[in-house]
Structure formats: C-alpha cells, structure tokens
Amino acid sequence: MRDFQLPGRSAVFATNGICATSHPLAAKVAVQIMEAGGNAVDAAIAAAAVLTIAEPPMCGIGGDCFVLLKPAGDERIIALNGSGRAPGALSADALREAGHREMPLYGVESVTTPGAIDAFCRLSADWGRMGLAASLAPAIHYAEAGVPVAPRTAFDWKNAEPHLQGDARKFHLFAGKPPEIGQIYRAPTIAEVLRRVAMDGREAFYEGEVAQDMVDSLRSLGGVHTLDDLAKQHCAYVEPLAGAYKDVELVEHPPNGQGATAILMNNILARFDLGALDPLGARRAHIEAEAAKLAYDARNRFLADPEHVTRLDHMLSSETADRLAALIDPARAMGAAASLTSAVHKDTVYLTVIDKDLMAVSLIYSVYHGFGTGLASRKFGIVFQNRGAGFSLTPGHPNEAGPGKRPMHTIIPAMLRQNGRLTMSFGVMGGAYQPCGHSRVVTNMVDFGMSPQAALDAPRSFADEGVLKVERGYSRAAMQELADMGHRITVPEVPLGGGQIVRIDHARGVLEGASDPRKDGCALGY
Numbered sequence: 001m002r003d004f005q006l007p008g009r010s011a012v013f014a015t016n017g018i019c020a021t022s023h024p025l026a027a028k029v030a031v032q033i034m035e036a037g038g039n040a041v042d043a044a045i046a047a048a049a050v051l052t053i054a055e056p057p058m059c060g061i062g063g064d065c066f067v068l069l070k071p072a073g074d075e076r077i078i079a080l081n082g083s084g085r086a087p088g089a090l091s092a093d094a095l096r097e098a099g100h101r102e103m104p105l106y107g108v109e110s111v112t113t114p115g116a117i118d119a120f121c122r123l124s125a126d127w128g129r130m131g132l133a134a135s136l137a138p139a140i141h142y143a144e145a146g147v148p149v150a151p152r153t154a155f156d157w158k159n160a161e162p163h164l165q166g167d168a169r170k171f172h173l174f175a176g177k178p179p180e181i182g183q184i185y186r187a188p189t190i191a192e193v194l195r196r197v198a199m200d201g202r203e204a205f206y207e208g209e210v211a212q213d214m215v216d217s218l219r220s221l222g223g224v225h226t227l228d229d230l231a232k233q234h235c236a237y238v239e240p241l242a243g244a245y246k247d248v249e250l251v252e253h254p255p256n257g258q259g260a261t262a263i264l265m266n267n268i269l270a271r272f273d274l275g276a277l278d279p280l281g282a283r284r285a286h287i288e289a290e291a292a293k294l295a296y297d298a299r300n301r302f303l304a305d306p307e308h309v310t311r312l313d314h315m316l317s318s319e320t321a322d323r324l325a326a327l328i329d330p331a332r333a334m335g336a337a338a339s340l341t342s343a344v345h346k347d348t349v350y351l352t353v354i355d356k357d358l359m360a361v362s363l364i365y366s367v368y369h370g371f372g373t374g375l376a377s378r379k380f381g382i383v384f385q386n387r388g389a390g391f392s393l394t395p396g397h398p399n400e401a402g403p404g405k406r407p408m409h410t411i412i413p414a415m416l417r418q419n420g421r422l423t424m425s426f427g428v429m430g431g432a433y434q435p436c437g438h439s440r441v442v443t444n445m446v447d448f449g450m451s452p453q454a455a456l457d458a459p460r461s462f463a464d465e466g467v468l469k470v471e472r473g474y475s476r477a478a479m480q481e482l483a484d485m486g487h488r489i490t491v492p493e494v495p496l497g498g499g500q501i502v503r504i505d506h507a508r509g510v511l512e513g514a515s516d517p518r519k520d521g522c523a524l525g526y
Contacts, residue, residue, distance in 0.1 A: 014525025160370025
C-alpha cells in the first residue's frame, strides 16, 4: 500500500470497465462509450481519436498503430498490424547516391503511408458494437470545440516546435509559437476528415480529396508517393509473440514491431536473481542496462518488415539468452549497442481498455517523432509521420529501405497471461525505451511484488546511445555506484516513457487501472 503522506496516486478499481490513457478527456470518452453500450473496441477507437486532438505532437491520423485484442469470452489474443509502407518508388540506392548514410529524420523521404485510420476502420467493422461514426463523434466534437493544452503536452509541443515546417507551422502553432498550458487547441480541418471517415469509411481517407491533398503535398516537397500507394494501404491480422518470465507470459506484437526485444530482454534477465537485489539500487539497474544493450543489438540486426525477418526464432531461443547473459559482467559496464538512427526524441500515445465482458484492447498510436516529419498536407493539415526513419540504409540488411516495405517500428502494445488467461493489458510508450519499459514493469511486479501503479511510478533507467539515462528518482549513491561500474550517467530532460495498465482480478471480479504520472492522463472506470 502506498504511503498516503507522500505524493502519489491511487489505483482505480471498477467492475464494468476501465480505460487508462495519457489524457483525461480520452479516458472519459472511453468510459462514456462503454456506459452507452459500446465495447472495449468502440471505446479504444474513441479514445485514440480524441488523443489525436488532445496530444497532437504525439499522434495523428497521418500515423500508425498496433493493437493486441482479446475478444470477450475467448482467451485468444489477436494482433493487428496497422503500420504503413514505404512508397512504391522508394529507392535505397537513390538515397545513398544522394549522400545519405542513414534515413533522413525530417525529410519527405521518411514519410510512410498512414496506417492508423485503416486499422481503426477494420477494428470497428470486425469487433466493434456501436459503429465507427459513434466512436469518432467525440473526437469530431473536440476538434471543433477545442481542447485545453495539458502540461505534459505543452512540454512536448515546445520540444517539437523547431522541427515544424511549412504548412505544419500554420496548423499547429499559435502566432508562430507553441501553445501555453491551458491554451485552447482546435483542429477543424481534422474534424472534417474524421467526419468524412465516419460517414464513408476508409475510402474517404485513402481515396478522393483527402488522399489527393496528401499526395499533392508530398510530391510538392519532393516525395515519390502516389494515390496508388495510399489506396493499397491495408492493415493485417498477425499472430502475436509470447515468452514466459517466471510464472507470467508476456505477449507482444510481432515484427515489424520491436516486441521481440522485450521478450529477449526478459529471457536474459531470467538468468539473474533480480528479486534478491534492491529494486531501486545500482545492481538491478546495471543488470537491466546490460541486458538492454544485448537485446537492442539483436533488434537492430534482425527485426524488419515481417516479410524480410529470417532469424526471429534464433533471437528468441533459450540458447541465445544463455549466451547473451553469459556476456554480462555483474560489476562492469560493456560498450553500447549501435543505435538504429541518430534520433533521440520519439513521441507516442498508448491506451488500454477492458470492458465488463473482459474484452481487452492494448493500442499504441504514433507519428514517431514530435509531429513526425514536421510536415503537413496543405489543405487538411494532416501531419506526416517519419516512420521511414526506422529503415536502415545498409545494403542487404533485412530492414533496408525499399519499395512497399514496412520499417522496423518502435511502438509495441503488450499483455500478460497466467495459466492461459489474460491478467493484464499494458504498454509503456517512449520510442526505443519501450521494450525496456515493458521488461521493467514486468520485473517490478513479478520480482519485487509491486502493484501496477507502483510499477509505473517507480524511477527508471535506460542504456541508450552510449549513456545510461537515470531518472531523478534514483539516489545520488546509486548513480555514483553506476558511474563507478563504468556507465556514463545522465539525467534525461524528458522522462523515460509513460505507461498505462489495466489488470484483471479474476478472483474478485474487479478491474484495476493504473496510469503513469509522467503523462497528463489517468485511469477511469465505472
């Protein structure tokens, strides 16, 4: 139990349904949808659409999503890949000939087709109860009426502002400046796009005037995108990955997401007795950092478009975990894994919903960096994601940029099972941090007995790009001990990730929601 004399928040308990998101309005809308008779899919789509307006640096209809879904009355977990593809005319050779050694972060070359809208339409048609128009109605309202900018959102907006270019500055700045906390943000052109999608489905987005606006805007910037690229965009149901960690099973989205990285990291950590260590001490942070370096190195070598991944079984094998764990010196830091790109700041929203029938949705939605490429379409102001920055330009690499390919993706939803039954739906956003964040939440709960809320509240560390980022919640003594082990310590300007959890207490018939204090959001139930 938390100490009620110290800052913190209580978990949320409910019996009919809970949504945990990074913005209160989105959580409220999800609960209202369930109260009106909608299920977890209806509620999740509604919440995600509202986050488009409430957190525009983090997500948008020009972005992608990944989903894990457990149907009501069924313990299957289904994965939906809502990620976009490179245009059919993209050429790695041409990029290399133009002098690029890695994918540009903020250029039109990194724009992949938006996958989220197609995924929302498919989810609603296949699994929803109320229909797409009902799920999108709250977002259309808030896009027109406006949403006050929340504190963390204002912080992220200010960080992303230097990357906004051209039309994106017109749509997403206030007299040339990022908004202040509490300032009202409206997006009437996005409301119009959502209204058309609500009436006419995916064709209203991937064909016709909206699609023409996106293609004309991209080609005016030097892009090679076509109307055919947009029309061909379709999400796909895929089989999730699963890996045991002690008495729980972590379920992750398969490639082109990086969920396999979290499973590999847990496989490595299972070779150590973490539970005997101080959860906030240097030794635990060190072992986790070393496991992350090794797991992320494997990620960078093997993960790519699922049609090009060939060594996934090797990455997740017990023998691989044994060999990698043997490389870890419990008292000394190893060198850093090569980074995937030079990118450092990635932005995402994550939400989870479980309804009264125990249908569960774990959904993550993103434009990658803050406002993606920083580019937007001329008429409707649709921000273009820079997911193509996740491609490699190394010739022959499975993740090498190529026509119609999907890049290696950082965003990953997750779930936990015990004895074949879903016990928790969760995610930890935050770019590259996400596999480490998933592992941290699982080990916080399994090895150290933390509640979901305590597991999110606890300070974090992350070995990234040659430094060990250590949040201020760690003691000075722990930071010094880590430095003495050879880690280059830095306190990150931006908190490490932001998570949401809904846990099922099957014995009591109760849902428990937790929401990360690093974000503006909350868990709400009824």
